Amino acid sequence: MFSFIIKRILILIPVYLGLTLSTFTLIRLVPGDVVEIMMGEKAVDPAVHAAAMKRLGLDQPLPIQYFNYLKDIFSGNFGTSFRDRTPVLDDFLSHFVPTLELALCAMVIATILGVALGITAALKRGSWLDYTLMSGALAGYSMPIYLLGPILTGFFAHYLGWLPVSGVISVFQFLDVKPLYGSWLLGSLTSNQQGAFIDVLKHFVLPSIALSTIPLAMIARMTRSAFLEVLGEDYVRTAKAKGLSPMRIILVHVLRNAMITVVTVIGLQMAMLLAGAILTETIFSWPGVGNWLLDGFHNRDYPIVQNGILLVATALMLVSLCVDILYGLINPRIRHS
Template identity: 35%
Template sequence: MLRHVGRRLATALPSLIGVIITAFLLTRVLPGDPAAYFAGPAATEQAIAEIRTQLGLDRPVHEQFIAYVDDLAHGDLGTSLTTGQPVTRDIIARLPASAELTLTGLLAAVLIAVPLGIAAAVRQGSWIDHLSRILATSGVSLPVFFTGLLLVYVFYYQTGIAPAPLGRLDIFFSPPPQVTGFYLIDSLIAGDIETFRSAAAQIFLPATTLAIFSLAPIARMTRASMLSVLASDFVRTARANGLSTWRVIVVYAFRNAMLPVITTLGMVFSFLLGANVLVEKVFAWPGIGSYAVEALIASDFAPVQGFVLAMAALYVLLNLLIDLAYGVIDPRVQMEG
């Protein structure tokens, strides 16, 4: 197992190196001058030049890159000019908010899309199959930011069912004692039901937005994979032996259809990490997506580079977990690997 994990991490190392180089170069070619931004509109050319020298932006690009890599080797992602804090500290503080939102949205999508895909495959051509197609088409057709704004308009502005989309908690509540960084879990650990309700109410709309965005690929892959497995010989044999429909579908068919679904979940999670940037801005969610956007507007290089590197590391970790899940679901995959 450890050898397998080490081999996977070794293959991901070139990708991380490529991400570091690409993120560094892209931040240098983007329009905008951080020295001019932070000097202010009334600053003189001399003042801007002094700030540029202090930031090291007057040095050749290759020297800046060498200094950046050296800082990375020492665990230093730089300092954010907008917050005045180390980027590592900012990311650690904001990452739980993004992770909680993404995982909640993905969990909601799975709880809806997987049963829907199974039912659509079992009852092919029925009304539930057509409903699955309609939901899938709607989910991929609506831009994620438009879905978020539409939900805010309906559930907050028109009906008042949802609270104001302003962060992770209502202004009258304080964050629970931090254990995991997830307000839903930490409030339950603390036994604070009122804070849990507030956190659940705040996360409902943004998580629903992400769930709608990710419903389509999960439901369609579940349906397609189940259709393929249901047509297999071992499923027909199980039915011929008199096994119940529930046992045939859940124990035999779905277990063998899970590998493509797990792969799709990994892809959807990576898509949600990108969609998080827009959703966090719509709902004023204090995650690393909004943090990166604010830094990008201010031409603040270090947070943008730290955000890209953090997303790449999460993607590598996700792929590793998917590989390990393959071995748990189907031991033959691990043996062949």
């Protein structure tokens, strides 16, 4: 298993270098002068413009800029924002935590409901329940977030007044602990703190539901297809002929072999949620990395766009690595092939 993981990590190295080259190149293809955007009328003076270009390192040839870019990245320096003069890594972490929390909430909802509905539809194949569930999944997949989001906010927030739509804070900020090694118990909080914590969780309900609809539909449909394919295999018929209970057949023989497809879909959908939640963040005023990157792009803030996209891509690569490792754990033939 160790050699399997090392091979997967080595494969990511050229992919990572390609990402650095892509992010470096694409932002420079966008029309617009970063100095003029930053300084406005002050940049009209050629001397001021040249001094600013030199200070930002933009007066050097592109190969040298790229080499310096790589050198800074591999030394752990992700640069400083041209506009705000703040470290890009600190800005990224402060915006990525809310995005990660939202993506995880949406993914938990999508995975639990999607797998359950997919298995139910597969076991009831051809029945009215199967057609109803898959029709609902198709409707969920076809519903765009920019339409579903306003519907949810209009009904549950404005009409019923049950849930808030903005003003969210991070769960980790509320608990005032370090996410990696902090520990807490809800029971140890006072009644006021528990009420405030529940209020924090309420802010997650609407954006999590809106963001989970498409992944839920995809997971449900792919789970159904994978289960139907495995249910038709010879070893499943042999297990039935041996008189094994239906529950044992499903959990031992069907579920594990069908999970390869399901894990693939979950991994891809998780990557999409991390990278593509900008519409949800905009609708629900969520302080995530999507809005942060969009602002950096509008301001031609090279360090934010280059390194922000690179850091998001790094997170996606780690998700892909985790999916590959799960492949090896679920099916030993994969890591030995």
